[in-house]
């Protein structure tokens with residue numbers, strides 16, 4: 001059996017076109033503030049791509065590059081400034097931060113209506129309670145890929161491998177809200193391959209190259225590979241390439257989940273612009 005490939009690049013292009021049209025219809029274009037701390041080359045590339053796509057969509061690019069040795073207080077001051085700046089619609093703090101900084105404390109200074117990465121305590125709480133709010137970009141993008149692939153979620157056995165705050169946990173909540181029966185696996189899970197083998201929908205975000213082998217996938221399942229790894233042989237995901245012969249539908253690496261993450265950041269920034277209208281006026285927070 002040959003799996004249908006879920007074309008994340010094409011779907012992300014379409015989302016970005018929709019966002020560009022929505023931005024053009026606004027009287028004031030939204031402003032996305034990206035905050036990069038230090039000079040980690042991978043983070044610098046991610047931020048550069050986000051800024052490029054933000055400009056292409058007609059948004060204002062409001063970038064802050066902070067020194068690697070910035071203090072917690074000074075970094076907090078920058079976030080607070082952006083929080084009250086009326087030109088800033090969304091704030092993205094690029095992770096990971098240098099180890100001396102408390103990332104969670106800085107993230108929680110972002111007002112929920114500017115939290116375009118959906119990572120604040122407030123946004124996570126809203127998601128867990130099924131209330132409206134900004135959702136983390138990668139799992140929100142995965143949900144669109146699942147819908148585009150025609151995968152039925154209501155009543156499906158969905159397995160999420162990984163329980164990070166960035167991907168696994170919000171993914172599980174989003175699937176639960178769509179009436180899937182959700183199992184979350186992690187590094188202490190016993191019989192991982194067995195559990196995955198019962199999934200109609202399998203989302204893998206473990207950060208382990210080719211963790212999921214072909215015999216751990218149910219024939220015809222929809223498989224979303226969030227992982228991305230650079231190896232001497234090229235890029236690979238958390239799902240072994242042999243799964244292509246078993247899954248009904250599958251995301252490629254690259255060209256699957258990756259492009260959706262930036263598209264959803266732009267989508268969230270437009271949503272944040274609409275939320276601003278109803279956000280508390282005091283100090284922009």
Ligand code: NAP
Pocket residue numbers: 138161162163164165166167168185186187188189192205206207208211226227228229257258259261
């Ligand atoms: P993370 O914070 O390192 O979390 C990994 C999760 O996987 C943890 O919950 C961990 O369990 C679990 N895990 C690790 N080894 C496992 C194993 N052998 N069996 C079962 N579970 C295992 O990573 P993340 O931020 O969620 O990202 C996951 C992957 O997605 C990475 O490869 C990352 O590069 C990629 N990613 C891609 C995008 C994109 O846009 N394409 C976006 C975000 C992330 P414990 O909790 O027990 O440690």
